[in-house]
Amino acid sequence: MNTPLKKIILVGGATLLPATAFAQDAPTAVPTEVGFILTTLLFLIAGFLVFFMAAGFAMLEAGLVRSKNVTMQLTKNMGLFGFACLAYYIIGFNLMYPADAWTISNILGAFSPTSLEPVGLAAADADLSYASVGSDFFFQLMFCAATASIVSGALAERIKLWPFLVFVIILTGLIYPIQASWKWGGGFLEVANFQDFAGSTVVHSVGGWAALTGAIILGPRIGKYKDGKVTPFLGSNLPLATLGAFILWLGWFGFNGGSQLAMGTVGDIADISRIFVNTNAAAAGGVVAALIATQLLYKKPDLTMILNGALAGLVSITAEPLTPSIGMATLIGAVGGIIVVITIPLLDKFRIDDVVGAIPVHLIAGIWGTIAVVFTNPAATIGAQLFGILTVAFFVIITSSLVWLILKVIVGIRVDEEAEIMGLDRSELGMEAYPEFKTN
């Protein structure tokens, strides 16, 4: 329900909805300043929690790449965040939320930079049924940046910095906002009753598809697949990777909780509480499932897969964190945990080199989570869910493949062999993450 549609429903359609409609779809309470203030507060708090997920991605990726590429991975994470913020401000936000200013109705939003309310907004001028524009923009911006963070991990250790950042600008300025407008901006996927509460498809699968097309077009790291055998490259720092996974878990409370998009009523705050509990339960389910699965399959638990399992649990519950019971949320997350343990080696079979497991976690668990909505939310239909998944897949695969291929032809997206073997830290940056230790 990550859509300011409520605004539209309340103003234009309140009388069309039966009184028995879901509370989150049609707040019946008269909008008050208190509601405006609390919902704005929700966006600000949830927004900085989602912001912190950028740190989670950075640490997870820094820990899972080899030590010779750590500085570059951190540079990409910081760089992509900066460019995502600019792109979303200049074009993304209004493209995603055009209100009634669609360029092509329900398909292509408005082209204009974001502007805020005047300083010292008067209550009479505020949209009391929702929240301040600044808080809404801030919250939504963080989702957009998270989408780009997903891509960087999959393509680590071999992609050139600048072509990657150019891709990020196009992803966060155009690809993400356009497809997000179809659901959260009130476009044709919203009309088609596609359900995606906080973005298993709209955010995670988009990052996942962009990562998948990038990984295929970029090719695997040198030496990863040799003579039909997979050679694993061990992560450089598992404490950092674990810290990253825990930070992402924390940030997810904002990601899903904030997507309630309202905190002005008893129903809303109780729903946000449900969402927190279910989000947490799904992550726990993912951890336990991945821990047991790796123990059984490989005789020893694999921490890196357990971290992926937690994140896959979180992605799985993101499409519907409100309606499941705690037990059901745990189960949905657990299936996500199993998915990563099965699909990580499967990608290796296809010689698709995903350094941190971004594709299993964000794409495959994202698809699962979007389908799983039908188990607990009676408003969802399998047909609409599949329509949403496939529409977004089609759009993102085409657009991101095009961008990757154009970049590949014009400037090249891959560092040369010597630079890759030496490590991007020394070859591209001349700055090592751990200069006092030997690298490998």
Next chain:
Amino acid sequence: MKLVIATIKPFKLEEVRTALTEIGVKGMMVTEIKGYGVQSGHTEIYRGAEYDVNYVPKIKLEIVVTSDMVDQTVAAIEESAKTGKIGDGKIFVLEVQQAVRVRTGESGEDAI
């Protein structure tokens, strides 16, 4: 003078050091190394992919002793480093031409 080079399992270091101190060995050089011998490597699994660990972590000891101490030293290492399982390590004995204590300029056995 003899140089005794021993590779041992890392967790045995303290036991070996204690045994050598007891028989009067006054110093040693300790290095963390990786290598392989009869034990060869083993396989591990990372993210579902099996890989060979070709080099096993070991501790290398280098000890210079007087010629009359060498048998005792080798015996002490052998006894204290032994677990009876594969990978217990090896001991080599080499001739040492000369030894000098840098601080005093003493040389030969006096420098050990």
